[in-house]
Amino acid sequence: MPASNSKSMPRSASEPGCDVTQPVPSAPARWPGWKTAWSFVRGPYPTLVSRVVLGGVFLVAGVSKALDMQSFAGEISAYQIVPAALAQPMSIALPLLEILLGVYLLVGLMQRWAAVAAGALLVIFIGVMAWALAKGLTLDCGCFGNTLGLSAFRDTVSLGTIARDALLLLLAIHLNIVPGVWSVDAFRHRRAATLSSDT
Amino acid sequence: MATKKTPTPPKRRPSSNVPTSRQAATPHRQFPASQSEPSPEHQTPARSPRRRRRQTFGQRLMHLSTGSWFAIVTGALVIGIIVFAIIASRGNPTGSSSTSTGLLAVGTPAPAIASLPAADGKSYSLTQYKGQKVVVLEFFAPWCPHCQNETAVLKQLQQADGSKGVQVLSVSASAYGRNYESGDQSPISMSDVQWFSSTFGLNYPALFDPSLHAANTYGVQAFPTIYVVNKQGVITYAGNGEISYASLQQQVNAALSQ
Numbered sequence: 001m002p003a004s005n006s007k008s009m010p011r012s013a014s015e016p017g018c019d020v021t022q023p024v025p026s027a028p029a030r031w032p033g034w035k036t037a038w039s040f041v042r043g044p045y046p047t048l049v050s051r052v053v054l055g056g057v058f059l060v061a062g063v064s065k066a067l068d069m070q071s072f073a074g075e076i077s078a079y080q081i082v083p084a085a086l087a088q089p090m091s092i093a094l095p096l097l098e099i100l101l102g103v104y105l106l107v108g109l110m111q112r113w114a115a116v117a118a119g120a121l122l123v124i125f126i127g128v129m130a131w132a133l134a135k136g137l138t139l140d141c142g143c144f145g146n147t148l149g150l151s152a153f154r155d156t157v158s159l160g161t162i163a164r165d166a167l168l169l170l171l172a173i174h175l176n177i178v179p180g181v182w183s184v185d186a187f188r189h190r191r192a193a194t195l196s197s198d199t
Numbered sequence: 200m201a202t203k204k205t206p207t208p209p210k211r212r213p214s215s216n217v218p219t220s221r222q223a224a225t226p227h228r229q230f231p232a233s234q235s236e237p238s239p240e241h242q243t244p245a246r247s248p249r250r251r252r253r254q255t256f257g258q259r260l261m262h263l264s265t266g267s268w269f270a271i272v273t274g275a276l277v278i279g280i281i282v283f284a285i286i287a288s289r290g291n292p293t294g295s296s297s298t299s300t301g302l303l304a305v306g307t308p309a310p311a312i313a314s315l316p317a318a319d320g321k322s323y324s325l326t327q328y329k330g331q332k333v334v335v336l337e338f339f340a341p342w343c344p345h346c347q348n349e350t351a352v353l354k355q356l357q358q359a360d361g362s363k364g365v366q367v368l369s370v371s372a373s374a375y376g377r378n379y380e381s382g383d384q385s386p387i388s389m390s391d392v393q394w395f396s397s398t399f400g401l402n403y404p405a406l407f408d409p410s411l412h413a414a415n416t417y418g419v420q421a422f423p424t425i426y427v428v429n430k431q432g433v434i435t436y437a438g439n440g441e442i443s444y445a446s447l448q449q450q451v452n453a454a455l456s457q
Contacts, residue, residue, distance in 0.1 A: 077301035078420030080439055087301075093284035100276060110269055132421075136441030138343040139421030156343075156380070188265055 044181035050171040051105050051180060054118060057168060059102025064145030065095035075142030079132055095145075097121075105175070108183020115175035122169040129157045129165070301418045302426075302437040309336070309428040312413045315370065315406040316389065318396035323368060323404050329432045332366045333454045335447070336426040338414050339405075340373030341387065341395040342380045343422040345441050350399040352444045356451065357403045364430070365451055367403035372414035372422065429454040 040046070065072045073091035076082055082090060101121070104114040129141060141157045143165075155161060180186060254262070263271075303309070314324040328334050337353060339346035357367045375384055376391045389407050396405040408414065417426065420439070427436035427450045435457065436450040 074301050074418075074420050078439060088288035089281075089284040092287050093280055096280045096284070097277065100273075100280070104273075110266075110273060113270075113273075132440075136345045136348065137421050137439055138340065138345045138423070139439070192265075 042178065044179055044186075047111075047175055047178050047180045048182060050174045051108060051111070051183070054115075054168055054171045054175065055102045055105030057102075058098045058105065058118060061144050062095045062098030062100075062102055065091075065142075066099065066145075068145055069095065072142060072145055075140055078137070078139045078142075079128055080135075080137075081128060081131065108180045108185050111180045111183060111185050112176050115172045119169055119172035119176065122165050122172060126162055126165045126169070129162050132157045133159070133162075301420050302424065302439070303417055303434055305434050305437055307434055309334075309426065309432050309434050310416045312336075312370065312416075315408050315413070317404040317406050318389070318393040318401075319404060321404070323406055325368070325428070326432075328366055330430055332364045333430060333451060334426075334428045335365065335367045335451065336417075336428060337367065337369045338372035338417065338419045338422065338424040339369050339395070340375070340379070340422045341371065341377040341391045342373065342375060344380075346423045347395075347399060349423050349425075349441050350401060352442065352447060354400070354402050355444055356447055360448070360451060363455065365455070369401070369403065369405045370413050371406065371408050372411060372419045372424070374411060427451060427454050429457045431457070433457075 069091045072095065073087050076087045076090055077084065098121070101114055101118050104110055105118065125143070132139060138156050141155060141161045143155075143161060309325060312325040314322045316322050325334060325336065335353065335356060337346075337349070339349075353367045353369070356365065371387060371392050373379070373387060376387045377394055378385070387407075387409060392405050392407045395401075406413075414424075417424065423441065424439050425436070425442055425447070426434055427447075429435050435454040
């Protein structure tokens with residue numbers, strides 16, 4: 001009942017029942033500056049690292065695949081998941097979509113949605129590689145194509161490649177949760193705020 | 200005695216814009232069903248005629264925010280990429296004889312494999328078994344753990360069905376040697392094939408194909424890749440990855456019965 005609530009819960013410190021002299025419990029002492037460090041980590045600046053790493057990986061992987069789509073089609077087929085009719089269009093569409101995502105992430109345009117799309121792609125990649133491992137397939141993961149001299153990244157599907165994609169997935173989640181800085185999105189929001197304050 | 204009448208205020212019907220308790224309890228009864236539009240008192244503050252006028256599609260486009268424009272352009276780009284991919288892939292279809300895995304299709308003649316040196320010092324070719332034996336053709340890499348696992352199945356098959364007219368042949372299909380998994384990218388050599396043969400105790404020939412011609416001809420993209428070729432030289436099974444002994448024997452029995 002509202003009446004009883006108003007009796008038991010004083011609305012201001014001037015009302016009887018509010019003990020303003022009671023000391024406020026303080027946070028346990030930790031190493032100095034931990035709050036500042038934690039707030040920095042949760043802040044927008046670390047998203048720069050996530051954006052550059054995730055966007056760079058998508059951009060490089062997309063360009064490398066796009067330069068040799070024919071062999072990428074073979075790599076898709078080797079997974080034995082996609083029907084033959086789809087392998088060819090996928091070998092064209094996937095690199096272009098990765099390039100698009102990479103550019104969006106690097107410049108920070110529609111960051112949250114780009115991160116969702118990147119995360120969805122990474123979840124699919126992880127699932128497909130786990131499936132290949134479970135099936136007893138040894139094959140080139142096709143993650144970085146065959147061009148651009150990326151032979152160091154040409155590796156067979158393994159727990160290591162799955163872990164690498166899982167790490168990238170964490171970056172995508174980070175970019176989805178925390179808004180970016182020094183990005184097109186931030187510039188747009190700042191401009192919109194300036195315009196609304198002027199009016 | 201004249202009684203003094205106090206003037207009573209005229210009885211007023213409750214104002215329509217002050218809801219009674221009943222109206223407040225049942226807001227959906229505020230307007231009778233016969234009343235198509237609420238009375239002027241119920242209307243929200245009047246909009247300007249300019250605002251009330253329905254906007255055309257072009258006007259709506261003009262008033263879209265920048266974010267909406269970005270979303271529209273992005274959506275158009277994604278759709279454009281997908282449409283382009285579909286159209287471009289129509290002009291560049293995969294080979295008609297290949298399956299969804301990129302392998303040669305079941306029912307097609309098995310391409311000839313030139314005579315290749317084996318770990319046991321002899322040379323073998325696919326054609327030498329045509330008309331005589333069902334051939335289980337495995338493409339392997341010495342560094343591939345799944346290929347190493349598969350040797351147990353192939354050895355068992357050779358042991359059990361060798362006398363029934365079945366021959367297992369393994370052909371190297373990787374450009375790299377046995378230590379590729381640990382980062383060594385040195386090219387494959389006969390010593391790698393011999394190591395594979397002796398380490399896993401193969402009871403069938405392991406052929407050395409440094410040119411990878413056979414692997415490319417058979418569309419090998421993953422290890423192990425296994426074909427079953429019947430006595431007529433026609434492919435009856437093609438698959439990637441490890442295969443169980445029971446499944447492989449089933450395929451071999453089907454090929455033997457043809």
